[in-house]
Amino acid sequence: MATILIVDDEEKIRFLIDTYSKHEGYLTVLASNGLEALDQLKNHSIDLVVMDVMMPELDGFSALEQMKAIQPNLPVILLTALGQEYDKVRGFELGVDDYVEKPFSPRILLLRMKAILQRVYGKQLDSYENDGLKIDYQAHKVLLNNQILSLSPKEYDLLVYLIKNKGIALNREQLLRQVWGIDFFGDDRTLDTHMKLLRKNLNGFAKHIVTIRGVGYRYDEEE
CATH class of the missing domain: 3.40.50.2300 (Response regulator)
Structure with missing residues (x-):
């Protein structure tokens, strides 16, 4: 993507x-x-x-x-x-x-x-694969160890944005603006709730999403 x-x-x-x-x-x-x-x-x-x-x-x-x-x-x-x-x-x-x-x-x-x-x-932007996680961007489908994950639209968007910006510390404002849109009027609890659900769905793969205290989150491929 x-x-x-x-x-x-x-x-x-x-x-x-x-x-x-x-x-x-x-x-x-x-x-x-x-x-x-x-x-x-x-x-x-x-x-x-x-x-x-x-x-x-x-x-x-x-x-x-x-x-x-x-x-x-x-x-x-x-x-x-x-x-x-x-x-x-x-x-x-x-x-x-x-x-x-x-x-x-x-x-x-x-x-x-x-x-x-x-x-x-070429085809580099059509899919992503790492540590058992596969994302087919065209089909909007996420698999973990060949099992399809049932993610909500926002969980999917959040995961994709984190992966797309791997290695970059993303603050809460960035994530809310990019995933929920510039007109979003909620608070940080919305992000935290979706992140908690996403990590639960990702099971062991959630280790790749690192919490940066006082800042936000970062996706690391090598965790």
Whole structure:
């Protein structure tokens, strides 16, 4: 399952791409400018960036250049309203994978995203396997020692997000925002309850989910 970093200073554009990406089954991380995008890239495991060119604080070209310095093979799609050949040439010279001009069709954008992910990662994003746990992202199915686990939708989303960001300490706010959504108004007890149920369902495999006191949780493959 791919994680998409969506970067645009227009909230409605971020929301549009976010909605369509989640409907496709992708995880998402949002940023409103280039500086925020760089911070998100350092704190999350990102598979593809969809980023506007014209933004405050740090424009798309400058952000792209710094992203490639951090993660040279990171796929990037730039959104632009400029439509000038010079800007496209500049982007391709910096390593952009594709351009989509505004206004754009969300469905066309998703098809281009899917094509790039398939080309770069192949089947790597279709499934996950470790220590007897298997996840088929396409079928939305989790098996432990070849036995299908009956997880609730939120337990599944929580497990996938932890695994997708393996080795990264995830705080409670991050987990609530990414798994329950930006409009969630509950409290930490919701997260703790679902984590308790998830660990119970995972039985011995739960050792891979580490509690970080005062912070949140981390998924470790080698526990």
